[in-house]
Every structure is written in C-alpha cells, then in structure tokens.
C-alpha cells in the first residue's frame with residue numbers, strides 16, 4: 001500500500017511558474033533554474049523507485065513517501081519508509097547520474113559525462129541520523145520497539161557506482177534501484193528480535209500521516225521575492241512572447257500575430273501556484289495586464305472559479321491543486 005504524503009510534482013509546477021516569471025537578469029534567476037532542475041530529477045528518481053516497490057505484497061508492506069517530521073532538533077525528512085512486520089526500512093533516494101565514486105572517507109564524487117565533478121557528503125551518517133531520529137519519534141509516540149534498516153538507493157539504474165581505489169569498499173547499504181525488491185526479501189530472512197502486527201503498522205502509518213508537516217510552499221517567501229519583481233502578463237502560446245494584448249474578447253500577440261481566447265488560463269495558473277488560491281478583479285487586472293474591470297470580470301467568470309462575496313468585494317477561488325488534508329487509512 002502506497003501513501004504519498006506530498007506530491008513533488010506540484011513543486012515542479014511551482015518552480016516552473018516561477019522560472020518563467022523571474023526576469024532573465026534577476027539575481028535569483030540562476031538559483032530558481034538550478035532548483036527546478038534538481039526538483040525535476042527528484043521526481044524522476046521517485047518514479048524510478050515506485051516501480052520496484054510495486055512488486056511488494058501490498059497486504060504486508062506499508063510504504064510512505066516524503067515524510068517530514070518535527071522533533072526537538074527541527075525537522076527531518078525521510079524519502080521513503082517501508083513498514084513491515086519484522087523491520088522498518090528507510091530508503092534514502094539519491095538521484096545521482098553519471099559515474100559515482102566512493103572515496104576512502106566515504107565521500108562521494110559524481111562525474112558527469114562532461115567531466116564536471118561534484119562532491120557529496122558521505123550518505124551513511126545521514127541515514128544513521130534519520131534512523132536515530134525516527135527511533136526516538138516512535139518511542140515518543142509509544143510504539144513498540146522495532147529494528148530499523150536503511151538503504152541508500154541510487155535511483156537511476158544507468159548510474160555507475162565505483163570505488164576510488166581497489167581497496168576501498170562501497171558501503172553495503174548503497175544499492176541500485178533494481179536491487180530493492182531482492183534486498184527486502186533478504187531482510188525478510190534475517191532473524192529479528194521484534195515482530196509486530198499489520199494493525200500496529202497501520203497505527204504507525206496513521207500517526208506518521210497526522211504528524212507529517214509539509215514544507216512551506218510559498219516560493220516568493222522562500223526566495224525572498226516581491227510580487228512586483230515578477231513578469232506580469234499573458235504568455236503567447238505560440239512564441240512565448242509576453243505580454244499579449246487583450247481586445248475584443250481575445251488575446252493577440254504583437255510579435256507573431258497569434259491570437260487566443262484562453263491564453264490567460266496558463267497565467268492564472270501561474271498566479272495560483274505562486275501567489276495563492278484566491279484572486280480579486282484588481283489582482284487579476286494587475287497580473288494579466290488588463291485595464292478594464294469588465295474584461296477581467298469576464299475572464300474570471302469564464303474560468304469556473306468559486307465566487308465569494310458580491311460586486312466590489314468579490315473574491316474568486318481556484319480549485320485546490322494540492323489538498324493537504326490528512327489522509328485516512330482505510
């Protein structure tokens with residue numbers, strides 16, 4: 001059984017919207033572009049992991065993705081947690097691509113095809129810390145003692161994992177994505193001191209779902225950007241020029257001459273992803289670069305939004321993209 005606590009795809013959508021609306025020479029542009037690339041790779045890595053985990057018996061294993069919990073030291077995150085009757089298993093997913101080299105100190109160097117090198121800290125202490133914090137969390141919530149196993153999973157099977165010297169060993173906990181299923185079956189054969197019931201596993205999962213705290217999704221706050229710094233207007237769906245001009249119920253591109261009746265839809269989506277779930281007529285005019293309140297009203301009313309209030313004070317509400325309501329186990 002899979003429980004995705006937080007869908008990273010929405011973060012990709014938010015970053016894409018931001019990337020398109022931060023001007024090219026803005027000092028934050030580079031950071032946004034880099035973070036978008038990283039987030040896309042995380043989503044791809046997560047998809048790679050779902051495949052081998054899909055082979056596990058859904059009656060016996062509970063699988064939780066992207067858990068973020070709070071303890072006295074702040075927040076800690078677990079990419080994937082597998083709950084089984086004899087052990088809990090933390091999977092720390094690494095989206096490393098190209099060639100990955102483990103050196104004598106456990107440091108990791110990634111070499112890309114363009115010979116660019118990038119260093120990463122030893123992942124073993126990282127999962128040890130997660131294990132320690134999870135164990136403490138379980139104790140705090142009075143759950144029975146269980147063995148906690150962990151693997152560092154290289155998400156992409158095409159990644160080459162090497163040691164720096166013939167004598168250097170790659171840590172046993174480091175596995176390739178396509179080994180997960182077999183590694184879990186191996187764990188099943190190990191003798192463990194504790195065993196628990198599926199009912200308890202469900203209680204643990206339910207508690208994790210309740211205590212999960214999603215990261216702040218307001219990107220403007222995160223990057224310390226002001227609303228006024230964003231590019232406003234409607235992008236041309238044909239040539240990406242911005243802004244299109246609104247007249248006679250349609251949008252016209254002054255660059256390529258294309259016209260569209262619904263090009264504002266993508267802009268409203270950007271607004272929702274970056275600014276919030278509600279919009280007023282004035283906010284719509286400012287964001288879409290429309291002068292006429294009547295035109296803005298027509299646009300908003302054509303979009304099937306929930307309307308709250310009357311006349312001047314009217315607020316339009318978008319349908320929620322990422323309902324973070326606590327999930328219930330059935």
Ligand SMILES: [Zn+2]
Pocket residue numbers: 236237238239240241253254255256257258
């Ligand atoms: Zn155009």
